[in-house]
Amino acid sequence: MNSFPLSRSGASDNGAVVYSGAAVTTTQRLMQPTSHQLTSAEKKAATALALVFSSRMLGLFMLLPVFAIYGSELAGFSPLWIGLAIGAYGFTQALLQIPMGWLSDKIGRHQVMLLGLGLFALGSVVAALADSVYMVTFGRxxxxxxxxxxxxxxxxADLTREEQRPKVMAIIGMSIGLSFAAAMVLGPMIAARAGLSGVFWFTAVMAVLAMGLVLRTPKAINQAPQRETLAVPALLGKLLRSPQLLRLNLGILLLHFLLTALFIALPQQLLALDFASETHWQLYLPVLFASFVLMVPMIIVSVRRQQEVVFFRLALLLLLSAALLFWLGPAQLPLLATALLLFFTGFNYLEASLPALLSRQAPAGQKGTAMGLYSSAQFFGAFLGGLVGGLVASRFGLPAVFVLSALLATLWMCLTFGMTITAKAERLSIKLPHNGDEEAKALLQQLSNLPGVIEATLVLQEQRCYLKVEAGRFDYQQLQALQQQ
Structure with a gap:
């Protein structure tokens, strides 16, 4: 093995260990104990960004339980346009998700967030003032x-230390789940009092408040390693051809297809059972709460027993069972409630599991690109669910939407054969000095051979090395031993 001469010369002010041959800057993590708690600044950043993210997602989700009911007074209303209006936001989200991330590198994170929230507020106002389903769709x-x-x-990522970054990302991720639950309750309540336009006015106000939060959020002094946070254009084609990542991307597409398609038909089925629209939240709230209670043990047991593929398929079986119950028992409220519980238990498990699986499968230095493709697939699934679900409902009737859902759940189950789960992994980025490409490549070889290293990627343009290491097996003190080789 080619050696790379290193000699320890001390620790820098920020806790990174500095060598004469390379500066290993993993933000205090590598060579000395660090605090396992978020700092006050990190807590404030996590809270503010979670509120920004969840307020926007709340506005997108609130239309799901109400449009099929309250949109009936709009000109041009039909099952097809129900689906298009519900899923239209997914089309532009899928198209612009990655480019807007790139733009934030050029003009700044805050500027892009303010621009995006401004567009969201504008779309909300357009939809609130609309008197036709076409203008509501344009607003979406x-x-x-x-x-x-x-x-x-x-x-x-920019505002947090590397070792605390997963916690902050988890806080933001949980806020999305909470915003969905809140949308299922607030949507019917607001629509019952202020109509469909009231829902959109509420989302416009939320967007303006979120813009205020953005203005109060601190700006980053340093940028996090870009390949772990944002998509890299040159890597898109390579990751699209990865069979394991493709399974996960198709999975999240199908999951949000099923979610959007469900709310084309379900609200009208509830109305057919004389379940007043203003009380629909009384069904959604306990069902969502119960589904979270059932989902948590599934996640815990699947991880502890290392049976994630088995529980993944179990969640798909719940989705399939739910679709069949929606189809077979539309005239019985207990069956619909049971189907809804099964659906959201499976949905919540998969929604929580898929990003974690994707993070583990993504190659070192390519997580940002993998997550960008994943997010685009997620929103494109919402669009397709609205479009295809609306077409099926308009041509064959509402029950056909559930037949389609059952077929897609079965297809997804088939796609899990050949699915593999890699060991739990952590990610590190190591900033290298400009000491020449050959020395950097020699260091890469040494890092690759350390026990517990799954992958190592050298990006010469950034003078940075990205590591993917086994959680619990990789010993950070091993890096110190490089100086003795």
Whole structure:
């Protein structure tokens, strides 16, 4: 093995260990004990960004349980346009998710977030003033154009230490789940009192308040390693051809297809059972709460017993069972409630598991690109669910939407054969000095051979090495031993 001459010369002010041959800057993590708690600044950043993200997602989700009911007074209303209006935001989200992340690198995170929230507020106003389903759909397209997920997550990475970054990302991720639950309750309540336009006015106000939060969020002094936060154009084609990543991307596409398609038909089925629209939240709230209670043990047991593929398929079986119950028991409220519980238990498990699996599967230095493709697939699934679900409902009736859902859940189950789960991994980025390409490549070889290193990627243009290491097996003190080789 080619050696790379290193000699320890001390620790820098920020805790990174500095060698004469390379500066290993993993933000205090590598060579000395660090605090396992978020700093006050990190807590404030996580809270602010979670509120920004969740307020926007709340506005996108609130239309799901109400449009099929309250949109009936709009000109041009039909099952097809129900689906298009519900899923239209996914089209522009899918198209602009990655480009808006790139733009945040050029003009700044805050500027892109303000631009995106401004577009979201504008789309909300357009939809609130609309008297036809076509203008509501156009408003939803504008809402989706405010694709700020990449910028929010990149700013979260910029404002946090590497070892605390997963906690902050988890806080933001949990806020999305909470916003969905809140949308299922607030949507019917607001629509019952202020109509469909009231829902959109509420989302416009939320967007303006979120802009105020952005202005109060600190700006980053340093940028996090870009390949772990944002997509790299040159890597898109390579990751699209990865069979394991492709399974996960198709999975999140199908999951949000099923979610959007469900709310084309379900609200009208509830109305057919004389379940007043203003009380629909009384069904959604306990069902969502119960589904979270059931989902948590599934995640814990699947990880502890290392049976993640088994529980993944179990969640798909819940989705399939739910679709069949929606189809077979539309005239019985207990069956619909049971189907809804099964659906959201499976949905919540998969929604929580898929990003974690994707993070583990993504190659070193390519997580940002993998997550960008994943997010685009997620939103494109919402668009397709609205479009195809609306077409099926208009041509064959609402029950056909559930038949389609059952077929897609079965297809997804088939796609899990050949699915593999890699060991739990952590990611490190090591900034190298400009000491020449050959020395950097020699260091890469040494790092690759350390026990517990799954992958190592050298990016000469950035003078940075990205490591993917086994959680619990990689010993950070091993890096110190490089100086003795």
């Amino acid at each position: 397209v504008l809402q989706g154009a405010g694709a700020i997920a990449g910028a929010v997550l990149a700013l979260a």
